[in-house]
Amino acid sequence: MKIKKKEPWNISENEVTPQELFENRRSFLKLGAASLIAGSSIVEALAKDEIPVANLKYIKDKNIDNLKLNTYDQITSYNNFYEFTTSKEKVKTLSDTLDTNNWKIQIDGLVEKTITLDFDDLLKKFALEERIYRFRCVEGWSMVVPWIGFTLADLIKYLKPLSSAKYIRFETLVDKKMFPDQNRGVLSSISYPYVEGLRMDEAMNDLSLIAVGLYGSSMPKQNGAPIRLVVPWKYGFKSIKSISKISFLDKEPLNTWQKANSREYGFYANVNPNVDHPRWSQAKERVLGKFFKQKTLMFNGYEEEVAHLYKGMDLTRYI
Ligand SMILES: Nc1nc2c(c(=O)[nH]1)N[C@H]1C(S)=C(S)[C@@H](COP(=O)(O)O)O[C@H]1N2
Numbered sequence: 001m002k003i004k005k006k007e008p009w010n011i012s013e014n015e016v017t018p019q020e021l022f023e024n025r026r027s028f029l030k031l032g033a034a035s036l037i038a039g040s041s042i043v044e045a046l047a048k049d050e051i052p053v054a055n056l057k058y059i060k061d062k063n064i065d066n067l068k069l070n071t072y073d074q075i076t077s078y079n080n081f082y083e084f085t086t087s088k089e090k091v092k093t094l095s096d097t098l099d100t101n102n103w104k105i106q107i108d109g110l111v112e113k114t115i116t117l118d119f120d121d122l123l124k125k126f127a128l129e130e131r132i133y134r135f136r137c138v139e140g141w142s143m144v145v146p147w148i149g150f151t152l153a154d155l156i157k158y159l160k161p162l163s164s165a166k167y168i169r170f171e172t173l174v175d176k177k178m179f180p181d182q183n184r185g186v187l188s189s190i191s192y193p194y195v196e197g198l199r200m201d202e203a204m205n206d207l208s209l210i211a212v213g214l215y216g217s218s219m220p221k222q223n224g225a226p227i228r229l230v231v232p233w234k235y236g237f238k239s240i241k242s243i244s245k246i247s248f249l250d251k252e253p254l255n256t257w258q259k260a261n262s263r264e265y266g267f268y269a270n271v272n273p274n275v276d277h278p279r280w281s282q283a284k285e286r287v288l289g290k291f292f293k294q295k296t297l298m299f300n301g302y303e304e305e306v307a308h309l310y311k312g313m314d315l316t317r318y319i
């Protein structure tokens with residue numbers, strides 16, 4: 001859709017998308033637009049939505065599907081990050097203890113060189129791009145996020161795994177000082193380290209993203225700073241946060257949620273409205289900030305890009 005550029009004060013509330021609002025934010029605030037469109041809920045939302053000033057350079061996503069972005073506030077205030085708490089509302093404040101300075105990522109397994117990467121050095125090696133993706137949690141809520149990062153395929157090419165590597169496995173850091181739930185021992189909500197993995201062809205798919213930020217700036221702690229995975233056609237739990245280790249394997253890794261309950265959470269975890277979770281339907285989802293539910297799409301709307309990966313597989317069995 002072509003949008004004719006207008007001065008921000010000429011835009012009526014129902015024409016404004018969060019994306020434009022984000023882009024116009026500075027001029028909007030400078031002009032005191034809030035006083036021009038008094039009582040406008042979107043202006044109030046804007047005033048509250050404290051998007052940090054963009055600190056990353058990246059190529060913008062053209063958003064050809066015209067996805068409506070969730071606000072920065074929504075994306076950063078309702079999180080699953082069990083290392084801190086199981087309360088989605090409390091992650092935001094509790095994740096303060098996460099210290100991302102001198103962040104290291106250990107590389108091992110079936111790879112040319114087993115090395116330890118420094119996050120700041122790694123960041124300099126890749127051109128960043130924005131990827132506006134749908135994101136669907138297995139629990140039935142969803143959002144649209146403008147992630148910033150580089151493809152997992154590019155990272156894998158840089159790391160040079162051996163041809164015998166068929167799977168990739170990720171771990172989140174274990175540090176009992178930073179992550180209160182890891183300190184609870186047997187009372188922890190899940191076992192740590194948090195582990196996730198992909199088949200190599202899934203990992204090499206162009207959609208698989210290593211994200212280092214969102215809305216133009218570094219990854220907020222609650223969303224998995226400084227570096228996380230985003231696999232948009234799979235349920236959110238596959239998108240592991242705060243990665244500290246990457247291993248290349250010849251066997252399927254056992255992931256955290258599979259280990260906790262393999263009947264409910266499989267290795268593949270592809271978004272599929274036709275296969276219900278044993279305890280609830282997966283046919284619909286609630287977008288954060290919306291009242292009515294919407295239909296969940298096959299592979300979360302990325303069928304064209306990824307359906308070929310699962311040709312001949314019974315998706316009611318390989319959940
Ligand atoms: N290390 C780690 N990664 C994690 C989780 C977690 O608890 N720990 N939760 C997962 C789940 S269930 C979801 S839905 C997404 C949530 O990502 P968000 O908080 O950025 O929305 O992170 C995933 N990655």
Ligand SMILES: [Mo]
Nearest residue numbers: 137138236237
């Ligand atoms: Mo989730």
